[in-house]
Amino acid sequence: MSQVSFPYPVLGSGDDYSEADFQVAFKWPECELDSEASILEIPFKFSMNDEAIQDLLATRRASYGFEVSCSATSRREVFMARETAGNLSLDTTQLFGTVRIAPKIFVLEEVNEFHSPNFNPEFEDSRFSLSPGDFVASAAEEVISVDLKKLKLESLLRVERVDGLDPWTYKFSFEGEHLVMMLSGKFHDFFLEARDNPSTRPFLIMSVYKDCLVAALEALIDDDGETSSSWSRALADKLEKNRLQLPDSKNFDQLNEIAQKLLLDLGVKKAASK
Numbered sequence: 001m002s003q004v005s006f007p008y009p010v011l012g013s014g015d016d017y018s019e020a021d022f023q024v025a026f027k028w029p030e031c032e033l034d035s036e037a038s039i040l041e042i043p044f045k046f047s048m049n050d051e052a053i054q055d056l057l058a059t060r061r062a063s064y065g066f067e068v069s070c071s072a073t074s075r076r077e078v079f080m081a082r083e084t085a086g087n088l089s090l091d092t093t094q095l096f097g098t099v100r101i102a103p104k105i106f107v108l109e110e111v112n113e114f115h116s117p118n119f120n121p122e123f124e125d126s127r128f129s130l131s132p133g134d135f136v137a138s139a140a141e142e143v144i145s146v147d148l149k150k151l152k153l154e155s156l157l158r159v160e161r162v163d164g165l166d167p168w169t170y171k172f173s174f175e176g177e178h179l180v181m182m183l184s185g186k187f188h189d190f191f192l193e194a195r196d197n198p199s200t201r202p203f204l205i206m207s208v209y210k211d212c213l214v215a216a217l218e219a220l221i222d223d224d225g226e227t228s229s230s231w232s233r234a235l236a237d238k239l240e241k242n243r244l245q246l247p248d249s250k251n252f253d254q255l256n257e258i259a260q261k262l263l264l265d266l267g268v269k270k271a272a273s274k
Contacts, residue, residue, distance in 0.1 A: 011137035052116035206267035
């Protein structure tokens with residue numbers, strides 16, 4: 001064929017198939033996108049009429065699913081759907097801004113000599129080997145926008161290892177869409193371990209996370225409250241939701257108090273309640 005996107009035919013991609021179709025219908029919620037609920041339930045129903053792919057689905061060698069991606073939080077996940085109808089559940093505390101939902105039929109097991117009578121005649125009698133992770137069908141991508149106010153504060157932060165720093169030191173960067181915490185090698189290793197430990201995590205929140213938040217608040221003041229990035233818009237929403245107002249000029253005591261209030265339920269208060 002003159003243009004080939006994949007090394008095998010994909011239903012729904014160009015004219016790889018004849019007399020076959022793959023579609024999905026969504027029932028978009030009318031109000032959930034603006035609600036306080038953290039889980040967004042999106043009803044769906046698949047429709048696909050190729051017998052060869054139906055055989056893969058019936059023998060559990062393939063599965064309906066969705067590839068969900070959000071560039072603002074650098075997340076990309078695959079959600080499987082064993083049935084032709086159900087609900088796609090998205091955790092909106094891990095997402096904000098533009099979220100892309102790509103319906104697909106994913107291969108789960110090795111498949112040899114795959115052939116469909118609905119292949120475009122240009123494929124003739126060609127047969128293909130498929131591997132887990134391949135997809136044999138793809139429907140039109142859907143795009144939604146998730147309310148920034150739902151995003152967990154920690155989801156704004158990206159942790160990077162920087163070997164050039166002095167041991168046990170860290171610094172921050174606010175250029176781009178994320179708050180970036182840059183940790184020295186030894187500190188980075190300790191940080192990852194402490195973050196995953198419920199007993200030490202609250203103290204990490206009130207130290208490194210809190211310092212990062214103070215620096216981010218200072219950056220907002222330097223920019224005269226301009227919210228041109230994802231992290232600055234989300235942080236401004238957090239301040240508004242908690243009825244906290246930035247001072248006119250940088251004052252460490254005031255900004256430190258604001259940062260502590262924003263992190264109160266995740267920090268030492270959480271540790272003290274156990």
